[in-house]
Amino acid sequence: MPLRLIKLGLKGTKDEPRFFPPSKELESHYDVVIIGGGGHGLACAYYLARDHGIRNVAVLEQGYLGGGNTGRNTTIVRSNYLTPEGVKFYDASLRLFQDLSTDLDINLFYSTRGHFTLAHSDDAMRTMRWRAEVNKHYGVDSAVVDRQAVADAVPGIDLECGGSPSVMGALYHAPGAVARHDAVAWGYGRAAAQRGVELHQKTRVTGIQQQGGRVVGVDTDRGSISCGAVVSMVAGSTPRIADMVGLPTPIEVFPLQACVTEPVKPFLNTIVVSGSLHVYVSQSSRGELVMGSAVDPMVLHSTRSTFEFVEGLADHMVDLLPFTARMRVNRQWAGMSDMTPDFAPIMGTTPLDGFYLDAGWGTWGFKATPISGKTMAATVANGVNDELIEPFRYSRFADFQMVAEKGAASVGH
């Protein structure tokens, strides 16, 4: 639109609408308060406003939008899970992701790459076949491929893994993709704000008020507000929020670290994961190798990253892609993952009326951003769990009905 460009050139941009509306005071009442302004919280706000007409919504974020695990993951989107409930849920998410750039009118750099989960043993090959069959049954594009297919797709790979157990084959998942994670949060945030949702950054929740067995309000460091429902979508801070309402959870917080190398020319078109070597790697659109590993070995409420992580990761990365030995690491960071015993999230209603939980997102939260927003919005609007998230309900532990997703959290934890 050249005419508009000329107009902007002459008049300047100061009268143009900002990406987010300027911050304002808290109102005294909201229908729904969402704690946590990451991808999940902002997506939930967006779908509440768009699909259910609930617009009197506040998103409270203690830091800045998308500054938690939304901005700390390695941006991989896939749906090749192991359990039927997992496959259906993540596949619905991946389908939403594919149209999301258009939906939110923001370029998410959504890039379908194909995703290899390498198998280094007979046991691992058997699990890959199992996953492939479950995936195909639910219409998800997954197949077991041999080691030559891996060698053809991943230049420079050492199939013998430098003496570690060699690559025998892989589960190949063609729809596996990467996306620009910050833009997912920003896109949902802007679209929610355009529909009347209020976004309050630097607003920390300090308490949750209850009356007669239901939630009636929220205390923050900027004052108290009354509300009809509270949705906790805070990732690594879930136990703190759950303690405010006296709700026990099986969640333990472990740091998950990642790093990127200096940018190099594009050579790696796919996403490569090795459970045995505890590494996963993809190349970003800037040319950096984005690499991650398993969670740290012990509970810690900290986002400090460690030398031990880079040392261990580099050791395994050099086994897999020997030429990376000469590359330098540019940045490293950590996020706080709330891990559950069955490697599945905890979502939906709780024993406390009006208090909803979207938690236990461990190391698998980013790929679920659109569908958790959508299903949580439906759950809050209707007061009952959406069908897709019923297997992930809070009460499943008390009922001994766990999800058994352990085999599919991309790297062995």
Place this chain on the structure above:
Amino acid sequence: MKHIDCPGIGPRPIVEFIYDGEVRPPAPEDASLEVLADRVFNRSGAPGVLREWWYHRPTGSWYVLERDTVTNEIQRAVDPEEVAYAIPML
């Protein structure tokens, strides 16, 4: 590298240890399913000082340590008698 100082073995590198999570009291034998599920699954997830199991591989010994889960400082080793719930009768 971080070291852990345990009674009897002195400061040892953390890579020699295996972490085994929070010390949870076992459920009583006649516990209801509800209590059992709570003991088996639920954890003290909020930040604070936790009592946790650590296994030292080279010596094959178990320790209970108190650790601040925000600063990652190990505050003290707990005497096993403090965390023993029942002494087996021979």
